[in-house]
Amino acid sequence: MPSYKLTVNGQAHDVDALPDTPLLWVLRDNLKMTGTKFGCGVAQCGACTVYMDGSPLRSCTMPVSGIGSSEITTIEGLAGKEAAAVQKAWVARDVPQCGYCQSGQVMSAISLLQTNPKPTDNDIDLAMNGNICRCATYVRIRAAIHDAAKTLEG
Amino acid sequence: MNLQHLKNAVANTTLSRRTMLQGAAGLVIAFNLPTLAKGQTAAAPADGKFAPNAFIRIAPDNTVTVLSKHIEMGQGPYTGLTTIVAEELDADWSQMRADGAPADNKLYNNLAFGPIQGTGGSSAIANSFDQLRNAGASARAMLVQAAADQWKVAPGTITVSKGVVRHAASNRQATFGELATAAAKLPVPANVTLKKPEDFTLIGKEGVVKRLDSTSKANGTAQFTIDINEPNMLTVLVAHPPRFGGKVGSVDDTEARKIPGVVDVKTLSSGVAVYANGMWPAMKGREALKITWDESAAEKRGSPELLSEYRALASKKGIVAGKEGDAEGALAKASKVIEAEYVFPYLAHAPMEPLNGFITWDGEQAVAKYGCQFQTIDQGAIAKVLGINPEQVKIEMLMAGGSFGRRAQASGELVVELAEAAKAIGPGKPVKLVRTREDDIRGGYYRPMFVHRMKGAVENGKITAWSNTVVGQSFIAGSAMAGMIKDGIDPTQVEGSRELPYVVENFQCDLHTASVGIPTLWWRSVGHTHTAYAVESFIDELLVAAGKDPVAGRLELLTKDKSKRLAGVLKAVAELAQWKGPKLANGHALGVAVVESFKTYVAQIAEVSIGEGGEPRVHKVWCAVDCGVAVNPDVIRAQMEGGIGFGVGHILYADLPIDGGRVVPGNFDGYRSLRIHEMPEVEVVIVKSTEKPTGVGEPGVPPIGPAIANAMAQLGVQRPRSLPIVPAKGTV
Numbered sequence: 032m033p034s035y036k037l038t039v040n041g042q043a044h045d046v047d048a049l050p051d052t053p054l055l056w057v058l059r060d061n062l063k064m065t066g067t068k069f070g071c072g073v074a075q076c077g078a079c080t081v082y083m084d085g086s087p088l089r090s091c092t093m094p095v096s097g098i099g100s101s102e103i104t105t106i107e108g109l110a111g112k113e114a115a116a117v118q119k120a121w122v123a124r125d126v127p128q129c130g131y132c133q134s135g136q137v138m139s140a141i142s143l144l145q146t147n148p149k150p151t152d153n154d155i156d157l158a159m160n161g162n163i164c165r166c167a168t169y170v171r172i173r174a175a176i177h178d179a180a181k182t183l184e185g
Numbered sequence: 186m187n188l189q190h191l192k193n194a195v196a197n198t199t200l201s202r203r204t205m206l207q208g209a210a211g212l213v214i215a216f217n218l219p220t221l222a223k224g225q226t227a228a229a230p231a232d233g234k235f236a237p238n239a240f241i242r243i244a245p246d247n248t249v250t251v252l253s254k255h256i257e258m259g260q261g262p263y264t265g266l267t268t269i270v271a272e273e274l275d276a277d278w279s280q281m282r283a284d285g286a287p288a289d290n291k292l293y294n295n296l297a298f299g300p301i302q303g304t305g306g307s308s309a310i311a312n313s314f315d316q317l318r319n320a321g322a323s324a325r326a327m328l329v330q331a332a333a334d335q336w337k338v339a340p341g342t343i344t345v346s347k348g349v350v351r352h353a354a355s356n357r358q359a360t361f362g363e364l365a366t367a368a369a370k371l372p373v374p375a376n377v378t379l380k381k382p383e384d385f386t387l388i389g390k391e392g393v394v395k396r397l398d399s400t401s402k403a404n405g406t407a408q409f410t411i412d413i414n415e416p417n418m419l420t421v422l423v424a425h426p427p428r429f430g431g432k433v434g435s436v437d438d439t440e441a442r443k444i445p446g447v448v449d450v451k452t453l454s455s456g457v458a459v460y461a462n463g464m465w466p467a468m469k470g471r472e473a474l475k476i477t478w479d480e481s482a483a484e485k486r487g488s489p490e491l492l493s494e495y496r497a498l499a500s501k502k503g504i505v506a507g508k509e510g511d512a513e514g515a516l517a518k519a520s521k522v523i524e525a526e527y528v529f530p531y532l533a534h535a536p537m538e539p540l541n542g543f544i545t546w547d548g549e550q551a552v553a554k555y556g557c558q559f560q561t562i563d564q565g566a567i568a569k570v571l572g573i574n575p576e577q578v579k580i581e582m583l584m585a586g587g588s589f590g591r592r593a594q595a596s597g598e599l600v601v602e603l604a605e606a607a608k609a610i611g612p613g614k615p616v617k618l619v620r621t622r623e624d625d626i627r628g629g630y631y632r633p634m635f636v637h638r639m640k641g642a643v644e645n646g647k648i649t650a651w652s653n654t655v656v657g658q659s660f661i662a663g664s665a666m667a668g669m670i671k672d673g674i675d676p677t678q679v680e681g682s683r684e685l686p687y688v689v690e691n692f693q694c695d696l697h698t699a700s701v702g703i704p705t706l707w708w709r710s711v712g713h714t715h716t717a718y719a720v721e722s723f724i725d726e727l728l729v730a731a732g733k734d735p736v737a738g739r740l741e742l743l744t745k746d747k748s749k750r751l752a753g754v755l756k757a758v759a760e761l762a763q764w765k766g767p768k769l770a771n772g773h774a775l776g777v778a779v780v781e782s783f784k785t786y787v788a789q790i791a792e793v794s795i796g797e798g799g800e801p802r803v804h805k806v807w808c809a810v811d812c813g814v815a816v817n818p819d820v821i822r823a824q825m826e827g828g829i830g831f832g833v834g835h836i837l838y839a840d841l842p843i844d845g846g847r848v849v850p851g852n853f854d855g856y857r858s859l860r861i862h863e864m865p866e867v868e869v870v871i872v873k874s875t876e877k878p879t880g881v882g883e884p885g886v887p888p889i890g891p892a893i894a895n896a897m898a899q900l901g902v903q904r905p906r907s908l909p910i911v912p913a914k915g916t917v
Contacts, residue, residue, distance in 0.1 A: 032445050032446075048465070049444075049445060049446070049465060049466070049469070051465075052465040053465065056463060056464045056465040059411075059412075059464070060414075060420075060462075060463035060464055060465070061463070063414050065405075065408075065411070065412035065414070066404070066405025066406065067405070068409075068411070068537075068538070068586075069411060069464075069539075070537050070538075070622065071622045071852050071853050072621055072622060072623075072852075073622075073852050073853075073854065075852055075853040075854050076537070076622075076853055076858075078537060105405075106404065106405035107405060109404075118403045118404060121399065121403035122395070122399045122400050122403055125395060125396040125399050125819060125820075125823065126399070126403070127259075127396070127398065127399055127402035127403060128259030128260070128261070128587075128823060128827055129258050129259030129536070129537060129538070129584075129585065129586045129587040129588075130259070130398060130401075130402030130407050130584070130586070131409060131536075131537040131538045131586025131587060132537045132586075133402045133403060134405040137403055137404075137405075155861065156861055156862035157862075159861045160860045160861050160862050162861070163537070163853060163858045163859075163860060164537070164861075165535060165536060165537045165587050165589070165831070165858060166259045166537075166587060166827045166830075166831070167826065167827045167829070167830020167831050167833075167834065167859055167864060168823070168826070168827060168830075169830060169859075169860075169861040169864035170826045170830075170864060170866070170867050171823070171826070172861065173861065173864075
């Protein structure tokens with residue numbers, strides 16, 4: 032089995048995996064980082080969202096052989112003021128229900144605020160509509176993103 | 186789920202009669218102090234924790250852990266059950282924790298189910314309220330006694346507040362943690378006094394109780410079954426037949442075994458299992474299998490064929506499930522008969538975490554870890570496969586990534602497959618059975634397809650007759666719960682339609698049960714998923730024909746004694762939405778519906794417009810709920826929001842067409858799920874009540890579909906008769 036050098040959350044890892052193994056399963060099975068979730072396997076639900084060089088990526092359809100020297104960030108490696116604001120807002124609003132999709136929701140929300148610190152409802156719709164929540168916690172996701180934006184305003 | 190008769194199910198599980206009787210005895214004790222007979226001493230567990238009863242563990246570090254007999258799959262029981270204990274214990278919320286209770290139907294049976302441990306029917310809070318109040322009060326009394334003994338003062342002079350036990354006169358105080366060891370040596374009190382509701386500081390209060398699981402779910406550390414990684418564990422995927430009822434004919438696993446990481450391939454009763462080191466090799470291995478399926482006994486009909494059959498049945502009278510007056514006579518005499526047919530598709534639950542499970546088996550004992558919803562039934566099912574006693578099966582209940590009814594299996598199909606996978610590979614090899622989204626959506630156990638045929642008559646502004654013929658499958662028939670069927674009627678098929686909350690002089694509801702080889706199951710709010718739509722759409726249509734306002738017209742008919750709380754929530758929602766009639770100045774319209782399910786009363790008003798391509802857009806939903814004493818108001822609001830979103834998504838978009846016995850969609854690209862831009866704004870009012878608390882996990886779902894449909898009717902479009910309202914593109 033081929034070996035790959037990956038940088039995940041700032042740390043270098045050597046992993047042995049089939050070349051077409053999606054990054055999701057490398058993270059979960061090889062590196063035992065289970066915060067990133069499997070929901071669909073076809074980039075439809077967003078539960079597996081990570082960052083590749085800072086941009087959101089559906090890790091379930093990205094083969095490990097295509098990562099190269101790109102830096103991967105998972106929910107375990109979050110840092111920065113947007114991450115802190117979003118996670119605080121998520122808890123304050125009690126957003127999660129079953130919680131299974133929430134890693135992906137949080138990753139997408141942080142990414143939105145990094146590029147657009149004061150999103151409108153429409154901006155939130157565009158940035159978040161790739162993340163399915165079967166519990167339909169959408170009302171609170173929207174409210175929490177606005178809360179986090181206010182926190183960032185200072 | 187309507188599980189009031191689930192206790193009958195036990196007769197067909199592998200539980201012995203002796204177990205049942207023990208369970209029944211456990212029930213009686215469970216009302217008071219489950220682990221101990223009165224007067225016995227609460228033994229301190231080896232870890233030094235104070236365990237006054239089956240539900241409470243107080244540690245020297247001052248944390249109080251409530252063992253939840255109900256699974257946390259999003260509806261908030263971990264928080265709710267802990268709130269009840271904390272209230273009577275006078276604990277500080279910050280010291281409270283929750284964890285899953287082990288499988289033990291003597292200690293942790295659902296009092297609504299009898300001797301069965303399980304979660305469903307929106308019953309977690311309802312069946313636990315008195316039980317956990319007693320458990321909390323008892324633990325509090327023992328902590329107070331321990332302090333009284335240490336300080337040599339009378340227990341009556343000691344107060345407890347926010348987790349601090351205090352004797353004011355001598356200015357002494359102690360935490361629960363400091364008293365835990367001493368309290369553990371005391372006898373369990375025979376009687377305890379519960380708080381007066383007016384003294385509650387947590388139950389029903391806003392802003393003081395936060396969900397216990399929000400932090401771990403916002404930072405990815407919450408543990409689900411799919412996250413289990415144990416040494417030497419194999420990941421198992423099972424290839425299932427493409428049609429329900431198909432069986433494995435022959436298997437060529439040569440190519441599958443060549444995939445690096447694939448360890449073994451075994452044939453199970455449900456399909457062919459691939460064992461691998463990790464998910465990807467298992468997926469590739471499964472794809473490389475060459476299987477010939479024996480489809481001689483498989484169901485080969487698809488949705489169009491079933492619909493024709495159901496329609497033919499609906500034109501004939503079925504077994505009468507409910508009757509008042511003479512509906513047939515009144516309809517025959519009516520000057521005009523209004524008719525409507527409603528068609529409901531199969532629906533998948535599609536919880537975000539597809540079903541899965543972990544098991545380890547040493548040949549004698551099994552330990553299963555997963556999002557277990559029916560402990561007692563699963564325990565029996567695993568034991569039967571492994572040839573051991575149910576008591577030798579330990580189950581660790583983990584949080585589950587949603588369920589919506591899917592994990593509550595009378596058949597135990599998931600754990601049967603899990604146990605067979607463990608048995609086939611042999612003892613000492615832990616396995617994690619995982620299903621993909623396609624396995625989930627194409628795997629059956631759906632909300633059954635239904636057809637409702639309605640006839641009504643209106644004379645002089647009054648509804649004079651109503652008949653409703655229901656056609657659909659019964660998931661109760663032939664299952665372990667078949668005892669629920671009385672006089673040919675499976676109550677889950679007609680709950681909500683066999684009796685109207687409205688006064689209609691001549692009424693009839695009859696039922697045809699179709700026999701189809703597609704496995705079906707309860708789905709969040711069970712029969713109400715279709716009966717509420719049929720009843721609340723049709724009453725609206727008849728009220729319009731009678732020239733009545735949808736709200737005032739309903740209130741005029743909600744005069745039965747049992748309809749009082751329905752009228753209450755209807756008035757409350759009309760007030761919240763400032764209802765002045767269904768048509769709004771901005772060109773939008775309002776639709777209303779009011780439904781009782783699982784003893785909880787919910788009314789909703791939906792503001793709808795018709796957008797591009799004729800697709801309805803739901804802008805806002807107002808919701809009033811009466812669930813008795815509101816234990817956690819914010820969790821109740823969350824369940825209404827989520828229930829509404831779940832309802833909107835399925836009523837508008839979800840379809841599961843079946844083509845020649847094969848399920849067409851396999852993932853969220855074909856089985857459309859609600860997304861954030863389609864979610865309406867939601868405003869919820871909780872009607873104040875002193876009635877016993879009832880559940881909120883399901884009751885938010887039923888009213889929203891008909892509320893949307895009723896608004897659409899006011900916008901001049903055809904009342905939606907066939908669901909989903911928005912048909913999928915490019916499917917059969």
